[in-house]
Amino acid sequence: MLVDSASLYFRAFFGVPDSMKAPDGTPVNAVRGFLDMVSTLVTQRRPDRLVACWDDDWRPAFRVEAIPSYKAHRVANPAKNIEETPPGLLPQVPVIVDVLAAFGIPRVGGAGLEADDVIGTLATRAADAGAGPVEVVTGDRDLFQLVDDAREVRVLYVGRGVRNLEVVDEKWLEAKYGVSGGDGYADLAVLRGDPSDGLPGVAGIGEKTAAAMLARYGSLDALMAAAEAGDPKLAPGATKKLLAAKDYVAAAPRVVQVVRDADLPVVDDTVPRTPVDHEAVVALADRWGIGSSITRLVTALSL
Incomplete structure (x- = not known):
């Protein structure tokens, strides 16, 4: 299972009430929503391998060089190529990073690459190795291009929510868009x-x-x-x-088109059945007031 992390935590931020806050008043709606979505996905789909794919560069230079208007309207700081992000979400992303690390769920990004490119590369690696099926979790239609029945690559589209996800395969693409694969x-x-x-x-x-x-x-x-x-x-x-x-x-x-041959590290993506750092998990649960979401993820991974 390859998770389009930003797609999920942006969706969580806008879908979960911002009344959910840490003891110090910091919003944690995106953190809780993201963790709850991962818990639901792991429970429903039972993956053996799991990677949180990351945007190390949300607007890569090679895409801007090809078409300068690419995501130009979403640039908050042109000098630093910073994406316009809701202020309430910004402090939550590092918390998600810390929780993933404490659980031992690998987070993979690449210099000059979007999460889509990470997903494209890892999906291709797995398919080439006959290590499917590969399930890509995203709310972004761009990744439908990876669907390949013969190579057992499909998309779990969460446009209507994780509990109402759509399994996108070639038959689905034909019915929805009239395209082949x-x-x-x-x-x-x-x-x-x-x-x-x-x-x-x-x-x-x-x-x-x-x-x-x-x-x-x-x-x-x-x-x-x-x-x-x-x-x-x-x-x-x-x-x-x-x-x-x-x-x-x-x-x-x-x-x-997503990159499918990026130079990415090989990581141990075996689903951790227990957190690799129990003390860190407990500390994060207490520090951010996310104990219920942490417990749900612990339970999901242990099944």
């Missing part, structure tokens, strides 16, 4: 764009039209080749829109 979803994402990430997409081509064109031509590369060749099967209007966005379409895959 994770690669097809990545091509769709390029054409559709994503305003929340500053990706404009191809103007005038919506999700359904994009899916229909990809179904006909099989891939983004084949679709663009058809447009450039003036394929009569492609509507003139669509051809014009695709050619007008030619530079964007050439650059966007570098932004949309």
Whole structure:
């Protein structure tokens, strides 16, 4: 199980009341929500291996170089490339880091990489080694591109909450988006764009039209080749829109596609059945007033 950590703790912050505070008044709603979500996931899915994947760089330079608008609207401090984050969440992230360390749940990030790239690399490693199934936990649709039934990689999508998670496989992608597999979803994402990430997409081509064109031509590369060749099967209007966005379409895959071969450390990701540092766990529970969430995680891991 590969957990998109930021996706979960942001979701926890906005989904759990901020009335939950530590004894000193520091909010702990994101901490408690994150731990409770992990507990639920571990209880429901029973993974043998577990990694908390981390954003060491939320806006990598290689993506900004490809498309400068990438996440530009979310930059709080341009000089330091700092993401706009709710003030109440900032002090909680180090607490989550400390709790994961005390339990012995590995937290993996990489210089110049987003958590998506960490997940892509670790999922690929596991699939290459035949160590599946691999389950990616996220509220981010971008990671649908990793879905691969043959290699036993699927996404546990928590867009409607952890207790109502959707298991995303190739059949699900076909039914929901009309695309074939994770690669097809990545091509769709390029054409559709994503305003929340500053990706404009191809103007005038919506999700359904994009899916229909990809179904006909099989891939983004084949679709663009058809447009450039003036394929009569492609509507003139669509051809014009695709050619007008030619530079964007050439650059966007570098932004949309996750890295799958990053130089990441090999860690012991065996699920810890008991905390590696019991004293630290107790101290954190007392210090931050998160004893009930700690207890739930202890119970989940020990099952």
